Amino acid sequence: MIRFENASVTYPGGVHALKDVTLDIRDGEMLIIVGLSGAGKSTLIRVINGLVPLSGGDVKIDGVSVRHAGSRQLREIRSKIGMIFQTFNLVKRTTVLNNVLMGRLYGAGTLRSLFAWYRPEDIEIAMQALERVDIVEKAYVRASNLSGGQQQRVGIARALAQQPKIILADEPVASLDPPTSHVVMRDLQRINRELGITTIVNLHFLDLAKVYGERIIGMRGGELVYDGTAAQADERVFRDIYGRSLTADDVMSEAATAAATL
Amino acid sequence: MTAAAGSGQRPARPRQSLIVPAGLLAFLVITWLSLSDQFGIGFDLGAIIEDITNGGRILITESDSAAQRGLLVPNWAFLPRTVDPMLETFKMAVVASVVGCTVALPVAFTVSRVTAPNGVVLFLGRTVLSVVRAIPDLLYALMFVAAVGIGPLAGIVALVFFNIGVVAKLLSETVDGVDPGPIEAARAGGGNRTQTVRWAVLPQVLPNYVAYSLYTFELNIRASTVIGIVGAGGIGNLLFTQYRFFNWSNVSIVVVTLFVFVLLIELISIWLRRRLV
Ligand SMILES: Nc1ncnc2c1ncn2[C@@H]1O[C@H](COP(=O)(O)OP(=O)(O)OP(=O)(O)O)[C@@H](O)[C@H]1O
Numbered sequence: 001m002i003r004f005e006n007a008s009v010t011y012p013g014g015v016h017a018l019k020d021v022t023l024d025i026r027d028g029e030m031l032i033i034v035g036l037s038g039a040g041k042s043t044l045i046r047v048i049n050g051l052v053p054l055s056g057g058d059v060k061i062d063g064v065s066v067r068h069a070g071s072r073q074l075r076e077i078r079s080k081i082g083m084i085f086q087t088f089n090l091v092k093r094t095t096v097l098n099n100v101l102m103g104r105l106y107g108a109g110t111l112r113s114l115f116a117w118y119r120p121e122d123i124e125i126a127m128q129a130l131e132r133v134d135i136v137e138k139a140y141v142r143a144s145n146l147s148g149g150q151q152q153r154v155g156i157a158r159a160l161a162q163q164p165k166i167i168l169a170d171e172p173v174a175s176l177d178p179p180t181s182h183v184v185m186r187d188l189q190r191i192n193r194e195l196g197i198t199t200i201v202n203l204h205f206l207d208l209a210k211v212y213g214e215r216i217i218g219m220r221g222g223e224l225v226y227d228g229t230a231a232q233a234d235e236r237v238f239r240d241i242y243g244r245s246l247t248a249d250d251v252m253s254e255a256a257t258a259a260a261t262l
Numbered sequence: 263m264t265a266a267a268g269s270g271q272r273p274a275r276p277r278q279s280l281i282v283p284a285g286l287l288a289f290l291v292i293t294w295l296s297l298s299d300q301f302g303i304g305f306d307l308g309a310i311i312e313d314i315t316n317g318g319r320i321l322i323t324e325s326d327s328a329a330q331r332g333l334l335v336p337n338w339a340f341l342p343r344t345v346d347p348m349l350e351t352f353k354m355a356v357v358a359s360v361v362g363c364t365v366a367l368p369v370a371f372t373v374s375r376v377t378a379p380n381g382v383v384l385f386l387g388r389t390v391l392s393v394v395r396a397i398p399d400l401l402y403a404l405m406f407v408a409a410v411g412i413g414p415l416a417g418i419v420a421l422v423f424f425n426i427g428v429v430a431k432l433l434s435e436t437v438d439g440v441d442p443g444p445i446e447a448a449r450a451g452g453g454n455r456t457q458t459v460r461w462a463v464l465p466q467v468l469p470n471y472v473a474y475s476l477y478t479f480e481l482n483i484r485a486s487t488v489i490g491i492v493g494a495g496g497i498g499n500l501l502f503t504q505y506r507f508f509n510w511s512n513v514s515i516v517v518v519t520l521f522v523f524v525l526l527i528e529l530i531s532i533w534l535r536r537r538l539v
């Protein structure tokens with residue numbers, strides 16, 4: 001259970017990116033966050049694992065405060081939260097397996113990871129993670145030699161190698177083409193259902209949000225402006241979240257057809 | 263914020279920094295002053311040509327006695343005596359590079375903005391490193407000859423300090439420019455500073471690190487001539503003793519040996535760099 005209690009973030013420079021957000025996320029939920037650029041979606045996701053520090057309120061994970069955790073405890077909290085990024089954030093110069101083993105850093109400990117002396121079980125967990133996203137045959141390939149979609153699956157495998165209870169995904173498909181986006185979103189959905197991992201995803205394509213989300217949250221100007229099921233979220237709801245009428249850029253299928261007819 | 267975006271107004275052109283043009287101007291002025299009569303360093307083309315004609319006699323003097331022949335009349339019989347000092351220089355450079363570059367690796371991560379544990383350590387580390395780099399290799403050699411006595415050990419310690427200064431500086435600047443994405447990923451997964459540096463940063467800068475290390479190794483071979491002068495061992499010692507007795511034809515053999523050796527090292531390191539990077 002993730003619980004936001006009047007969580008606020010003010011960045012240095014004075015931008016209020018998160019304003020007094022109160023929110024409960026149940027275990028095993030698939031939650032999708034939508035909102036315009038700058039609405040605070042990335043900030044909302046990053047306060048969960050403490051990458052962005054809170055300036056007010058608190059976020060508690062199974063009752064443990066993220067805001068008041070010391071650096072050691074914060075690392076322990078993070079070790080159970082996998083994260084997936086828009087630009088994949090892989091180390092391109094090294095192998096896929098080494099990238100996935102970054103998900104084992106906390107489990108392996110400093111000395112072992114320093115000398116790349118991973119236990120067989122760490123390697124096994126990494127390999128199984130790669131199998132789950134169907135890319136294990138690339139284990140010893142340099143990450144830079146993979147396509148964008150493949151790189152993102154490695155990113156998912158790295159998160160899975162942490163054996164996390166929560167997965168955070170910040171615009172995981174924004175750098176991918178529509179068919180690949182669906183592959184990646186289906187992977188996330190499958191992982192959520194099969195492993196029961198709480199999954200929180202930022203998306204800016206509304207049709208994707210409706211297809212893959214169970215629950216949708218809308219943000220505007222750092223505030224929570226919508227919280228409901230995907231079925232309830234119709235065009236009027238999205239218009240309210242965005243504060244404007246919808247355009248072709250807001251949906252992936254339209255964007256795809258627009259690109260195809262160019 | 264949404265409110266801040268799109269006010270539609272063109273921003274005022276930011277003021278350009280004057281540092282670069284001012285710096286260029288300063289260089290021009292200093293160059294001009296150096297060449298002028300009042301403040302100059304006595305740079306005079308006519309005098310140089312005259313000196314060269316005089317010096318020419320030293321260069322080409324023929325004689326039966328090796329000790330009196332000129333610089334361009336090398337005494338090949340002296341060649342075998344350069345082997346041992348050259349090997350000593352080589353060994354000194356190897357040890358100094360291995361030790362110096364190994365120490366420089368953690369130092370570089372301590373003095374990069376991206377990987378420093380905190381601001382205080384960053385500031386202190388940078389200050390110490392600036393001092394280390396400000397001291398010239400000859401001065402290190404003098405200091406360690408005084409401390410541990412004449413011989414290659416003093417030279418090695420001097421070169422180690424020199425190498426730490428160079429490699430830590432170059433590498434820390436490379437670390438400043440790495441892709442921050444993997445660092446964020448490592449931190450998000452619960453990695454500590456050491457693990458983040460090892461797995462998110464090191465793979466990104468490893469080719470540069472290898473290149474810098476090879477480069478300092480070459481610099482060490484060259485520096486051996488200078489540090490040998492103050493008694494810190496190697497080929498420089500030999501060069502200086504021959505020079506002191508004006509054995510120009512022996513000096514030229516030492517110079518030739520050194521030249522061939524440096525060229526060889528450079529070729530090998532180019533080849534290595536291409537294979538490793
Ligand atoms: N590190 C930072 N320092 C200062 N301001 C920041 C920082 N990160 C984000 N902001 C600001 O905070 C606000 C919210 O940013 P955030 O990245 O959370 O938005 P977002 O909804 O993820 O947007 P996008 O869809 O463009 O990714 C924006 O106005 C942004 O400019």
Ligand SMILES: [Mg+2]
Pocket residue numbers: 041042043170171
């Ligand atoms: Mg964002």
